[in-house]
Amino acid sequence: MSGFARPLKIALGLAVIAALIVVPMNFNRYGLFILSQWAVMSIAAMGLNLTLGYAGQVSLAQGAFVGIGAYAAAIMTTHGWPLPAAILVAIALSFAVGWVLGYPALRVQHHYLAFVTLAFSTLAFLVFRNESWLTGGIYGISNIPRPHVFGIATNRPLPFYYVCLGSLGIVSLAVWWLIRSPWGRAFMALRENPLRAQSLGIDTRRYTLMAFAIGSALGGVAGALYAPLTQYIDPVPFNLSLSLDLLMMVIVGGAGFYFGPFLGAMIAVLLPEWLRFTEGYYLMLYAVAVMLLLIWSPTGILGILDRYMAARRTKAASALRAVAKSRLETVQ
Amino acid sequence: MSNLFDLLVAGLATGAIYALVAVGFTLLWQTSQTINFAQGEFVMLPAFLMLAAMHAGAPFWLAIILGILLSMILLGLAFKMLLVDPMMRHGVLPLAIATMALAIGIKEAVKQFFSAEASPFPSIVPTGDISILGHAVSLQSIGVLAVAILAVLGLTTLLNRTSLGHQMQAAAQNPTVARIIGVPVERMILLTFLINAFLVALASLLITPIYLAKFSSGEVLGQAAFIAAIVGGFNQVRGAIAGGLLIGVLDNLAAAYVSTQYRAAVPMIFLIAVILFRPQGLLGRAEERTV
Secondary structure, eight states, rough: TTTSSSSHHHHHHHHHHHHHHGGGGGHHHHHHHHHHHHHHHHHHHHHHHHIIEEEEHHHHHHHHHHHHHHHHHHHHHHOOOOOHHHHHHHHHHHHHHHHHHHHHHHOOOHHHHHHHHHHHHHHHHHHHHHOHOOOHHGGOBBBOOOOEEETTEEEHHHHHHHHHHHHHHHHHHHHHHHHHHHHHHHHHHHHHHHHHHHHHHHOHHHHHHHHHHHHHHHHHHHHHHHHHHHHHOOSSGHHHHHHHHHHHHHHOOOEEEEHHHHHHHHHIIIIHHHHHGGGGGHHHHHHHHHOOHHHHHHHHTTHHHHHHHHHHHHHHHHHHHHHHHHHHHHOO | HHHHHHHHHHHHHHHHHHHHHHHHHHHHHHHHOOOTTHHHHHHHHHHHHHHHHHHOOOOOOHHHHHHHHHHIIIIIIIIIIIIIIHGGGGOOHHHHHHHHHHHHHHHHHHHTTTOOOOOOOOOSSSSOEEEETTEEEEEHHHHHHHHHHHHHHHHHHHHHSSHHHHHHHOOOOOOHHHHHHOOOOHHHHHHHHHHHHHHHHHHHHHHHHHBBBBBTTOOOOOOOHHHHHHOOOTTTTHHHHHHHHHHHHHHHHHHHHHHTTTTHHHHHHHHHHHHHOTTSSSSSSSSSSOO
């Protein structure tokens, strides 16, 4: 993305943020729900992007962490705890479980790791469904309260959308800082060449576990927001297909690109809604669109932009070279 | 003990079907590094193709032949040419994601163009029981086992005893060298896709009379096949067969002796244990690719 001039980039970012704040003001209930869902899923996809896109560890369990966060928030807030406390517990819990799930990644990689995490995802779903003393089983947990923020009740859709958007903003800044810190560089080293990373003195063991734990914790945050958003949760939304959807979001948006998850979540959450006018065909068209996109650009949407920028830079560089060369020749 | 015997027979019968699906899954992985997340939907679809042929007035036997041919065209040829070929060189993950999207597409297409309800499907084996060692065993289970065993025997003979099979193995093990010694690698890869399509169509024919034809029935089946493939050994056909049978039996025993609620957990825990302690699979060999 470095092809843009810096002030232009900042202006574009501010414009998008302003639009996200202003435009939804006269949206109806459903539109706000979908947008809030986009914000929540972006958070979860960002977590997976850290694990997969930056650290290179395949995980098919992000949906399970959204579930863990959602159940933590639902159980605590229906028992009278405030949402921030529930979010902290959701983070701690998914961080811890994510850390443990990272251990297999120390032994196996790639598709084996994908299948271990897939199995974990199914196990988590079974626990949500069967341990009804804790999770309400198939009947789920209803009447999940929405929080008061600075004394303002967020029961109406618009204020709660701002809660989601605000959380997305905070998480985005945190992730932005993280991937620019030595940690983020260590994650990328892990992805690019684990052996070399280790020989440079990076504790690959610790960073692998961290990549899982931090990515999972963000899944937990997303879940803790999802519960008050829908105000009712049951095990069904947290089955394997959520994990697959989140993986799809990351890849379609562009794994390893900072803005990938935002775009991927937009495609996965909003595109089916835009296609709703086609009635029963909308998911079919969505599937076809995803396949065509991946055939066109296996590195996702941002991969297209990246290639375009790279091509433009090469062109510009060779133009500069040509100019320099002709100057040299005139001097001679 | 009669209960245990029944469970074993039923487990072996479903396991044999899992094995067919898992074998196809490993074939695709070996020749083209395709992790086909739509494999379960691949099993679901042929039954509907056969049903559609029957609705159009074809007799059952003709519908079976048409269904198998159509699935080989759609799930073998078209799948390879349209989705796998353009994406193969870009690595495992984008292709895997594309097959996830394909799975959604197939499911929705069946739901939209056929039915969201479960449809009954005729069995190729007559219903009824026969007595083996004093136990009543359903003909269905025996028929399924027999067809699956024949298919697997046919496949292993093809792979190990014929020149074509040796060429396929060469194409899977080392495409570059295979090409140098004159093996038409591209054609061999296409052949594995056609074989996979044939196997899933066969599995569809065997399993649909038991579980009914439903657009969503591929999910469970696809997962069982993954697990079977990995447990047995991702890089071995006989591993996938053993894995399929094992998962089928384990699943049935778990339902009876563990708890119906956590029945699905038993194969999963088994899978995690196998991956962690013997990642190459029970019968697999580490770091080698063979058919």
